[in-house]
Amino acid sequence: QVTLRESGPALVKPTQTLTLTCTFSGFSLNTSGMSVSWIRQPPGKALEWLALIDWDDDTYYSTSLKTRLTISRDTSKNQVVLTMTNMDPVDTATYFCARIRAVDIVADFWGQGTLVTVSS
């Protein structure tokens, strides 16, 4: 049974760095073909893909946000970490992590999401 759960601060101040953790079970990032992505959704708006890390430790980023994002993994803990620097109120959103199954390149399982508000 595949599950993912996002965790991190609910409130961050402008200019601070956000660190989010995705803890997963039911699969391993050491397994060929497995990846984890981060996606966000501002309140009432559409989904926006942010970053991906795969079984080979290769990383990929959103074009517009790549200078602010870092994705990393801890395979011993079954965790993927996303950091986003220089947070701004426009970054207020629910942040989701999802498993990406490479054979079909599909986001087949999602976490419940965590709402991050950026405000002073």
Next chain:
Amino acid sequence: DIVMTQTPLSSPVTLGQPASISCRSSQSLVHSDANTYLSWLQQRPGQPPRLLIYKISNRFSGVPDRFSGSGAGTDFTLKISRVEAEDVGVYYCMQASQFPYTFGQGTKLKIK
């Protein structure tokens, strides 16, 4: 980046009637391996997205057969043969043929 454009943005439908959502990409989604990595997701109110369809037309496990996907190249369609009350929500297309992955703006399905 590939831009995904969905139409309509809002779709009022009568229960039991069909619904159709279109998704167009700014460039072909045919991958170098000849597959097309276009999927459809449903997001019910207050819930995370849920996978419905992948690689254009493959239903994910547990998805009712009233949902179907079709299309090729740059034009794709999600159809619901008979809308039920539980289908209310926002539907997104997503392309994963090329990095960065991108989503459509979403189509809100509501009951008339």
